[in-house]
Amino acid sequence: MGTDDPVDDDLASLVEQAAERLRSVRRVCCMTGAGVSAESGVPTFRGVGGLWQGRRPETLATPEAFDADPEEVWRFYLWRRELLKECKPNPGHYALADLERIVPEFTLVTQNVDGLHPQAGSREVFALHGDIWIDRCTRCGHEARATGDDLTSIPRCGACGAMARPGVVWFGEVLPTDVLSGAQEAVARCEIMLVVGTSSVVQPAASLADWARANGASVIEINPEATPLTASADLAIRAPSGRVLPAIVQQLA
Numbered sequence: 438m439g440t441d442d443p444v445d446d447d448l449a450s451l452v453e454q455a456a457e458r459l460r461s462v463r464r465v466c467c468m469t470g471a472g473v474s475a476e477s478g479v480p481t482f483r484g485v486g487g488l489w490q491g492r493r494p495e496t497l498a499t500p501e502a503f504d505a506d507p508e509e510v511w512r513f514y515l516w517r518r519e520l521l522k523e524c525k526p527n528p529g530h531y532a533l534a535d536l537e538r539i540v541p542e543f544t545l546v547t548q549n550v551d552g553l554h555p556q557a558g559s560r561e562v563f564a565l566h567g568d569i570w571i572d573r574c575t576r577c578g579h580e581a582r583a584t585g586d587d588l589t590s591i592p593r594c595g596a597c598g599a600m601a602r603p604g605v606v607w608f609g610e611v612l613p614t615d616v617l618s619g620a621q622e623a624v625a626r627c628e629i630m631l632v633v634g635t636s637s638v639v640q641p642a643a644s645l646a647d648w649a650r651a652n653g654a655s656v657i658e659i660n661p662e663a664t665p666l667t668a669s670a671d672l673a674i675r676a677p678s679g680r681v682l683p684a685i686v687q688q689l690a
């Protein structure tokens with residue numbers, strides 16, 4: 438990967454270091470955040486472009502906001518479904534699906550609700566914050582997968598007719614127990630934890646990397662920006678995941 442550009446050469450050296458570390462272990466866990474889908478055109482939550490009509494997503498992604506104004510919250514989610522219909526997995530998603538085949542024990546944990554990891558071919562995915570394409574009944578809990586054909590009306594339950602809500606985890610809500618415990622198990626067992634495209638501020642996801650380190654794993658962060666995790670990471674690669682992950686896979690294949 439050597440080039441005439443010193444920046445590219447630095448990146449190439451970091452990629453080689455990451456590949457070298459990955460080559461020497463059997464158990465790898467990767468946690469992704471919104472940044473891994475940024476190169477697919479999916480807006481991130483925080484930072485530039487992370488706003489929705491002047492409101493921070495955090496003020497809409499709560500049970501209180503939904504109780505106060507379900508139409509407003511549904512407009513936000515229907516708009517995002519509309520946007521996602523046009524988005525496809527990017528080389529970063531595909532590289533993680535490849536890693537699952539290359540690494541003897543590989544677990545993917547994602548905070549993303551966009552479904553792009555399974556679409557790229559990742560098979561075992563612990564989706565900590567749910568799935569934006571699920572409609573869950575507010576009365577009986579019945580769940581149905583949205584087709585995306587009608588993105589103008591508020592979905593209603595096919596079983597009892599009550600209003601549905603998006604099948605995602607909002608602030609103040611508990612993460613699905615089986616998903617979180619599956620992720621925690623993989624984090625505790627892994628020898629390397631990759632943390633890709635997350636600002637590492639939302640709990641409990643943000644603590645998983647600390648837990649991996651406490652259990653003896655090394656942490657590799659891939660993110661163009663520094664985060665609260667960067668200082669404690671064993672290796673931090675400051676570049677887009679759609680560029681870095683395929684380069685790592687290329688070294689391993």
Ligand code: BJW
Nearest residue numbers: 470471472481482483548608609634635636640662677678
């Ligand atoms: C690139 C890139 C490129 C750009 N390549 N990278 C302990 C302490 C303090 C508070 C709490 C605590 N424990 C719990 C809380 C409360 C709360 C919390 O964490 N608050 C903090 C924000 C202060 N957590 C919760 O409420 C959680 N529930 C819980 O813990 O239950 C028990 C409990 C409840 C209450 C009190 C105590 C315990 C639930 C959290 C649910 C989060 N839900 C959301 C919305 C999901 C639905 C939806 O999509 O609408 O999940 S919020 C939003 O943030 C979404 C994301 O999954 C999550 C994380 O965001 P992410 O992925 O990191 O995205 P960004 O935008 O922040 O960052 C993108 C990154 O990508 C950036 O760094 C870029 O640089 C980078 N990037 N381009 C690579 N090309």
Ligand code: ZN
Nearest residue numbers: 574577594597
């Ligand atoms: Zn129902």
